[in-house]
Amino acid sequence: MRGRIVKGIAGFYYVYAEDGNTYECKAKGVFRNRNEKPLVGDIVDIEITDEDKQLGNVVYIHDRTNALIRPEVANVSQAVVVFAAANPAINYHLLDEYLIWMRYCDVPVILCINKTDLVTDAELGEIQRIYKDSVEKILFISAETGYGCDVLLNELKGKMTVLSGPSGVGKSSVMNILNPEANVKTGDISKKLGRGKHTTRHSEIFCIDDDTYVMDTPGFSSLSLPMMEVVDLKGYFPEFEQYEGNCKFLGCIHENEPKCAVKDAVANADIAKERYDSYILMLDEIRQQKRW
Numbered sequence: 001m002r003g004r005i006v007k008g009i010a011g012f013y014y015v016y017a018e019d020g021n022t023y024e025c026k027a028k029g030v031f032r033n034r035n036e037k038p039l040v041g042d043i044v045d046i047e048i049t050d051e052d053k054q055l056g057n058v059v060y061i062h063d064r065t066n067a068l069i070r071p072e073v074a075n076v077s078q079a080v081v082v083f084a085a086a087n088p089a090i091n092y093h094l095l096d097e098y099l100i101w102m103r104y105c106d107v108p109v110i111l112c113i114n115k116t117d118l119v120t121d122a123e124l125g126e127i128q129r130i131y132k133d134s135v136e137k138i139l140f141i142s143a144e145t146g147y148g149c150d151v152l153l154n155e156l157k158g159k160m161t162v163l164s165g166p167s168g169v170g171k172s173s174v175m176n177i178l179n180p181e182a183n184v185k186t187g188d189i190s191k192k193l194g195r196g197k198h199t200t201r202h203s204e205i206f207c208i209d210d211d212t213y214v215m216d217t218p219g220f221s222s223l224s225l226p227m228m229e230v231v232d233l234k235g236y237f238p239e240f241e242q243y244e245g246n247c248k249f250l251g252c253i254h255e256n257e258p259k260c261a262v263k264d265a266v267a268n269a270d271i272a273k274e275r276y277d278s279y280i281l282m283l284d285e286i287r288q289q290k291r292w
Contacts (some may be wrong), residue, residue, distance in 0.1 A: 008040050043061075080112050080161055110152075113138065139152055
């Protein structure tokens with residue numbers, strides 16, 4: 001029987017099958033032998049081992065359209081990367097790493113800035129300035145007041161969306177607004193550490209409307225970059241693209257080279273300095289990866 005994995009916990013996979021039932025399944029040993037792992041979002045074939053208890057085994061994973069590593073999910077239409085405008089303050093470098101991962105996996109991104117009720121319009125304008133050329137779309141919302149949540153819901157219609165972002169930014173609160181029946185546990189920000197308590201422990205798919213699904217995922221407070229060459233990184237910064245080919249040196253990586261069109265654009269404020277600074281840090285991270 002065919003179905004989709006809607007939740008995975010401690011080696012058990014919960015498969016919503018074509019007969020309308022959800023089966024608790026284990027993965028056959030063949031997957032471990034091939035070093036394969038079923039992911040939430042996978043379309044799978046299962047064999048039923050106990051019809052009354054709704055138990056089974058995952059026996060086959062169908063081809064994926066895409067797969068993410070952090071979070072571990074598959075077959076998504078788009079990602080909504082959620083960060084808070086305040087409490088906690090935006091970690092811009094971490095945000096850029098989230099965007100790199102989504103672009104690396106060829107997943108369209110909506111940047112969703114929550115907790116807009118805690119900051120001024122000028123502060124929101126700064127976020128808009130920095131990321132206006134970096135993502136497909138930016139939405140400003142408040143899960144506390146409901147502001148902008150109708151716009152977000154409209155962007156989700158007819159799609160399989162992964163809700164991603166670090167702990168404490170309000171993903172669970174957003175999820176509860178989008179789908180009150182989900183009743184996702186929420187947690188307070190740790191005053192001592194300035195980051196959120198983990199309230200989502202596993203990835204899970206929720207149906208919020210006809211043909212509209214959202215994957216709620218755990219928050220990550222740190223990420224490592226995908227393995228790549230130094231020269232490849234610039235391709236993950238969309239705002240650099242219009243300047244490619246205008247540098248003095250072929251293969252310019254926009255770091256120390258003279259007469260660099262990207263560095264000139266940064267100096268002229270056509271590219272946000274915050275993004276460029278993050279790019280330079282990432283170049284160093286890639287070089288460190290190579291040394292390891």
